Amino acid sequence: MSGTPIDSLQIGMHWFNERPGGLDRMFKALIDTLPDQGVSVRGMVAGSPGVFDASGGRVLAFAGAQEQLGARLWGSRVQSRALRAAKMPDVVASHFALYAAPTAGVFRRVPKVVHFHGPWAAESYPGGGGGWSRAARLALERFVYRGATRHIVLSRAFAQLLHETYGVREERIRVVPGCVDVARFNVRATRIKARERLGLPQDRPLLFCMRRLVSRMGLEDLIDAMAIVKPALPDVLLTIAGTGPLEEQLQARIVARGLERNVQLVGFVADDKVPLWYRAADLSVVPTVSLEGFGLTTIESLAAGTPVLVTPVGGLPEAVAPLSAELVLPSGGFKAIGEGIMEVLLGQRAVPDNAACRAYARKHFDQAVVAAQVAAVYREAIDAF
Template identity: 35%
Template sequence: MSYSSGGFRIAATGLSWPSLQPGGLNTYFKSICEELSKRNQLDALICNENKPEAPDRIKIHNIGSNGLSLWKRRDLMQRYAADFFNRQPVDVLYSHFAPYGVGPALEARKRGIPVVMTFHGPWTEEMKIEGQGLKHLLKTTMAKSIEMKAYGLADKFIVLSETFRDILHQQYRVPLQKIHIIPGAADVERFHPPADRSEVRTRLQLPQEATIILTVRRLVNRMGLVQLLEAWRHVAQRHPDHILLIGGKGPLREELEAKIREYGLDGQVKLLGYVSDEELPLYHQASDMFIVPTQALEGFGLITVEAMASGLPVMATPVGGSKEILSKFRPELLFSGTDSQAIKNGMLRILGERTLLPGREECRAHVLENYTWERVAEQVEDVFDQVVNRKAAAGC
């Protein structure tokens, strides 16, 4: 079945919804499922015992829970997918996370169902960065074997950046002709400039006159928050009326708290903790600039385009998707490197000459032209068309 004849019947597998488990992967999964479901029949298979709020047109299937081991969850997903494929016709399996995608992909291949996988990044490499020791080495070795098995089952891949295309090709030996680059997007209805920034700041109990710099990240090493704090202590000396807000939770929080005390930044840095879905757009609207200090493996950077959709200028390290987004928009907003010195120099340069920053309208217009979920869904459907039509032709 092609889009022109009424839409695809899609089985999408992923981790969860961001309301249940925060993170960029889940934000992407939720957003693309919602957009695809406007024109297609979509069932979302997630590994969570709780059912998230979702449009009625999406059928959510809850499989397993976070309390189970990864291997148990993987097996449950495979068994559920086998039963699901036996009960109803499916045109394409759309997979978003290797551990939960490998089982359904095996069952899909048995039944001749095409498999399209979105590669959100090298899961194993992310694990390596955040741990050490023999036990961790064994865990990452097993993870790599799962990835290799999963990626060997896909007919086509979608990646969000040239950086992840190259990683998928070079590290996982996926042929380039199987890989399609489709950048991510922002929910432009949810993320938009404020009608009254003063009112938003009052609501969030933020000072009206301060210059506010925002970042929202998982508090882990590769996100560059230690380097950001090292840079900020120099920025704060030059601009004592500026405030840095850091949203997010993770194992690095105690170290960040210690750094803030060590640098004497208690009045100029605030750790927000987890920022809810409801509050996130408000913090964008209340801020003057957004910072993405990632050190490694920034596949696309949904947060970058979400900030820009809110009319918020973004400065970022030249890593992955952030580099690709900003180099096509305003390359002067990229730091010269990833270390604290490069971040410090970049922020001091821009904050010392605010006319270098793009305006709200310019930031939002770039997103509306290039990074909407409608645009992403159309390109994803084109990939579905290719695999479904190839299957139909083979059947003839």
């Protein structure tokens, strides 16, 4: 811990235990770890009344996540005024533009830091459609981002996107990577024991991918890639964890490619079991095709001691290339993914071992390491305001 203690107000999206997602995981991680860096935290999200107890009394729910949009926006404004009345914060950190927008004017004389987790408008309409709704979301994002003193992004790729798409000045942008609780992912079980506990086969090469089942994640390419891998490694097994609107389409694709024995959709995996799934695998794969600012799944895999193969999209190469360039595929698409998987499993592509993966994750992406960097940006924003 360094510097004068400061009080922060954190505006999030959901509480992770109620609506798991990358943004929500990062938000919770900062709520848990910033106090050790001299940054006290108060927060607000859309969620149930149980958020208060689950967060140790640090985060309040301003409205239910399923309530009408108007009720959520009004709730955000009302709650922000109540928090201001209780104590004016030293800095306001927003993680989700939609819920930060209603607080406009409430903290007029307080420096603001935007945590840019991704382009909300583009992620909501990945196919390029959306019409007025997309334009409205983009305008709302620009409105929120324009009022910030500093902006925290997860990668240089997202720094460029924030500058070019939203007009944020480069000198206000700071790159701070995503973080994980490395100790939680440091599963003591051997790969054999992890497979035993999960009921997975011991005698097959095992791949793991944990993604939301939506188009930009590249899961179609990954399934098609397995049709390339199967002839060389007939016993290979890919397990895809996650839920989403593409589940039926992906299952149909698996059947159409004759991969029922080689690719399994395992659905939702409880958070406490995620480290075991990574540990059980020989290799994890992140086949994203667009809008990947960082990819927390890459670091989760490394923290569990399992190498991860990624497509050269967004911030993915930045996350893993310093450990080994061999973890980054030369291109996206099913052919490159399939060939890369085969090379790793056949020993033709050298990837870091268990110890190297864990050491790298611990040094660069542990929660305390990243929280210290975030705290430094908050103090910089206060000094510059």
